[in-house]
Amino acid sequence: MAPDLKKRRRLFSRPWTSLRKLIQALALLSFLALFVVARSETPGSTTNLFLRLDPLLALVNLLASRAFVAGAAVALITVALTFLTGRSWCGWLCPLGTILDWIPLHRWKKGKWTPGEGWRGVKYALLLLTLFAALLGGSTLLIFNPLTILTRGLAVGVWPSLDKLVTAAETALYRLPALRAPVLEIDALLRPLILPPTPLTTRASALFTSLLIVIVLLNLFAERFWCRYLCPLGALLGLMSKVALLRRRIEPGCVSCKLCTDACPMGTIQPADDYASDPGECTMCLECLDDCPLGATTFTPVFSVDPSRAYDPGRRQVLVTLGAALGGMALIRTVDTELNHPYGLLPPGADADEFYSQCVRCGQCMRACPTAALQPALTEAGIEGFWTPVLIPRLGYCDYGCNACGQSCPVEAIPPLPLVLKQEQVIGRVEIDQDRCLPWIEEQECIVCEEVCPLPEKAIELELAEARLPTGEIRILQRPVVIHDLCIGCGMCEYKCPVSGEAAIRVYSHGSGRGKQGGRGRRHD
Amino acid sequence: MENKTRRAFLQWIAIQMSAVFGGSLLASCGKQEPHSLQTTALPIAKPIQPTEVEPTDAPTQTEQAAAEPSATPNGHPHLAVSRGGEPEALVRHAVAALGGMMRFVSTGDDVIVKPNACVDYRTYEYAATTNPWVVGEIVRLCLEAGAGRVRVMxxxxxxxxxxxxxxxxxxxxxxxxxxxxxxxxxxxxVETEIPDALDLKKCQIYEDVLLADVVINVPIAKHHSLARLTLGMKNLMGVIRDRPYMHGNLGQRLADLTSRVHPALTIVDAVRILQRSGPTGGRLSDVQKIDTVIASPDIVAADSYASTLFGLQPTDLSYIVSGLNMGLGQADLATMKIEEIAVGA
Structure with a gap:
């Protein structure tokens, strides 16, 4: 770009770009603010707003669960916006897109490889595969939705590691007497709102952070690589944009200066095609509008279907992805998830028969859970339940006084139960391992599981038993016994069990009888 | 729009209309139970805040003056027990009988009050957590006595x-x-050494409890299946970090901890006592309202008296026995000077 043209890149000389950048910043800040307050008293239906704006989540949930959640109608706002203004969600609002704009790694591009135009078809293939799988009841591919990648990556990746970093720094500085007061003041600002007030354990943080980092690093090959070639939500919005009202047009005054081609973050302005662009790729960022020195680039209402491009999905892609979805679902479904995964504990109130179809893998419940009891499933729920929330009592218990997960779920896969109803949901079946439990093997007093049981009528009873000590002496001991009819499987006992390593009392998945009746009745008993 | 044909226009209209209709169809086909959107908008439910406001019946200045003569400067009773009134009055009379809060709190003192707030899902009626009005009155008395700062934790x-x-x-x-x-x-x-300990030689104790000028311990008297009762010494579990470890040799370790924390005053809240299913409770049928407050600078004595409310002997509790052995206080109620106050009626 010529230096004299660079000078034009000032704020007021580029009104549209400046406005877009402002709105992008506000949207990203709102997203982060809602993410942060998701673990506070703020209603879950507010903090999950961005997820409910996502039409791909709503559509997949609708197809896979065959039930419409009224709260998901918010996504129609984005649909309407797209039919009016094309992929403006991608260019103006998407928090992941904004992050990718803010980290312009393509400027450091070293290698020569640039993805060909055909790569744009990948996102359509991913979209079709996602939708066909959804028709067959599978929601697993939503792990590639940009908002779920970002929410999950922040909730179980970035934020827990940020907490560890801050805690380590605070602990180190707190040893210096002079710094104690300021460290405490900073700590009081950060906790409990931004960081958790109690130390929490989150697993696989590296995995989820890496996924975010990889998406950012792809920018090395092309600007907004993710949005151009991979994003399934972008593909869905792109297909809608083919008929959008507002579209980019080149007026006759164009002198082929190529400034717009260079400016386009999506690389969709083709000199060979008279500088036309694909509305399915254009994110309406309006860089070209501000850059065009002659005003030959305009955005005007168009009433037609935009011509199909080579990379757009055709009959063949549809058939191939349909076949792949059928095959994939058949392969996944060869295993009964419940039978194969005895520790796949669902969040309170979730319907075991439908959960893996309903859940959109967004990770919002994991952010809302104040005890980090909900973690992304790695192996506990098989491929079908990959990265859905699973309750791991050894890492965190389901707090008897909390129903945040159901309130925060954007698609009600975890039902938004009032607290009194949530307190009756049976999460799993608790068993004591008498080969590990202290009063059973070491003849040692321990009543911790009974003590911490939150139920009004405790689901753990202590029985008096005679234990013969190695010395031959007989000792009267209290030994815990689970009363299955009362127990809700909240996991408080497993969490607090003082036996090191695996707890001597564990919550097991008890199959599809759980919670269906909204109470304590269980078919398997 | 120079290239627009009628066919392209109609095609465009058709797609737009189908999108609009499709959208509205989706919006209307959902289950329209109020359940759906309405419940997501509900704030996170929390246990209902107590609405029943217990009437304040704090004694007036003259009443307090009248209570004071019984507590002569050098002949303070070992233990004060007040019965039969509102929580604030019970606290005020019991503390007055011991010589008033001035005996424990000096001007400008940094005071830590340690009630029992063991879980976040019970209101005070269930007697799992210390009576809020008892705690509030203790704070008020400390401030009246000139405390610089009163913190509750x-x-x-x-x-x-x-x-x-x-x-x-x-x-x-x-x-x-x-x-x-x-x-x-x-x-x-902070990792803290306990020099007098027989078992718990080191423990992570909350720093402010160690640095405070005065620690006032405010347990609620309730059932516990290992300790039998949660009273003053057991309540100190709430100032340390690693609690499961304590259960190994509970009585002795609690006595060791008590020797380090050393509360200046223990006020046992027995307004409501939890007879079963402690320490968390949850059934009102397990709760007994006996409108009693026990106060003593001697934590062992306070616990000893409180144990009798449950029909136990002080020596039935392992931590009282360990406390006695370590010389932390007295447990023989017969030889103690006990001031009993009837507040109500």
């Missing part, structure tokens, strides 16, 4: 401290009385 095992302060109702009364709630900061648990 507990480290709950269910939920985090701030949610437990809120749900127990303690926060509301403490703030109304002019005190502060101390949110638990994990930085402040």
């Amino acid at each position: 507990d480290f709950p095992f269910g939920g985090d401290s701030e949610s437990a302060y809120w749900s127990s109702g303690i926060q509301e009364q403490v703030l109304a009385a002019g005190g502060e709630m101390e949110p638990i900061r994990f930085l402040k648990f």
Whole structure:
């Protein structure tokens, strides 16, 4: 770009770009603010707003669960916006897109490889595969939705590691007497709102952070690589944009200066095609509008279907992805998830028969859970339940006084139960391992599981038993016994069990009888 | 729009209309139970805040003056027990009988009050957490005695401290009385040596409890299946970080901890006592309202008296026995000077 043209890149000389950048910043800040307050008293239906704006989540949930959640109608706002203004969600609002704009790694591009135009078809293939799988009841591919990648990556990746970093720094500085007061003041600002007030354990943080980092690093090959070639939500919005009202047009005054081609973050302005662009790729960022020195680039209402491009999905892609979805679902479904995964504990109130179809893998419940009891499933729920929330009592218990997960779920896969109803949901079946439990093997007093049981009528009873000590002496001991009819499987006992390593009392998945009746009745008993 | 044909226009219209209709169809086909959107908008439910406001029946200045003569400067009773009134009055009379809060708190003192707020899902009626009005009155008495700063803290095992302060109702009364709630900061648990300990030689104790000028221990008297009862010494579990470890040799370790924390005053809240299913409770049928407050600078004595409320002997509790052995206080109620006050009627 010529230096004299660079000078034009000032704020007021580029009104549209400046406005877009402002709105992008506000949207990203709102997203982060809602993410942060998701673990506070703020209603879950507010903090999950961005997820409910996502039409791909709503559509997949609708197809896979065959039930419409009224709260998901918010996504129609984005649909309407797209039919009016094309992929403006991608260019103006998407928090992941904004992050990718803010980290312009393509400027450091070293290698020569640039993805060909055909790569744009990948996102359509991913979209079709996602939708066909959804028709067959599978929601697993939503792990590639940009908002779920970002929410999950922040909730179980970035934020827990940020907490560890801050805690380590605070602990180190707190040893210096002079710094104690300021460290405490900073700590009081950060906790409990931004960081958790109690130390929490989150697993696989590296995995989820890496996924975010990889998406950012792809920018090395092309600007907004993710949005151009991979994003399934972008593909869905792109297909809608083919008929959008507002579209980019080149007026006759164009002198082929190529400034717009260079400016386009999506690389969709083709000199060979008279500088036309694909509305399915254009994110309406309006860089070209501000850059065009002659005003030959305009955005005007168009009433037609935009011509199909080579990379757009055709009959063949549809058939191939349909076949792949059928095959994939058949392969996944060869295993009964419940039978194969005895520790796949669902969040309170979730319907075991439908959960893996309903859940959109967004990770919002994991952010809302104040005890980090909900973690992304790695192996506990098989491929079908990959990265859905699973309750791991050894890492965190389901707090008897909390129903945040159901309130925060954007698609009600975890039902938004009032607290009194949530307190009756049976999460799993608790068993004591008498080969590990202290009063059973070491003849040692321990009543911790009974003590911490939150139920009004405790689901753990202590029985008096005679234990013969190695010395031959007989000792009267209290030994815990689970009363299955009362127990809700909240996991408080497993969490607090003082036996090191695996707890001597564990919550097991008890199959599809759980919670269906909204109470304590269980078919398997 | 020079290239627009009628066919392209109609095609465009058709797609737009189908999108609009499709969208509205989707919006209308959903289950229209009020359940759906309405419930997502509900705020996170928390245990209902106590609405029943216990009428304040704090004694007037003259009443307090009348109570004081019984507590002569050198002949303070070992233990004061007040019965049959509102929680605030019970506290005020019991403390007055011991010689008033001035005996324990000096001008400008940094005071830590340690109630029991063990979980974040019970209101005070269930007697799992200390009566909020008892705590509030203690804060008020400390400030009246000239305390510079009164902070109330507990480290709950269910939920985090701030949610437990809120749900127990303690926060509301403490703030109304002019005190502060101390949110638990994990930085402040410091490895501390316990020189007199027989078993628990080292322990992570909350720093502010060690640095405070005065610690006032305010347990609620309730059932516990290992310790039998949770009273003053057991209540000190809430100032340390690693609680499961304590259960190994509970009585002795509690006595060891008590020797280090050394509260200046123990006030046992027995307004409501929990007879079964402690320490968490949850059934009103397990709760007995006996409108009693026990106060003593001697934690062993306070616990000893409180044990009798449950029909036990002091020596039935292992931590009282260990406390006696370590010389932390007295347990023989017969030889103690006990002032019993009937507050009500």
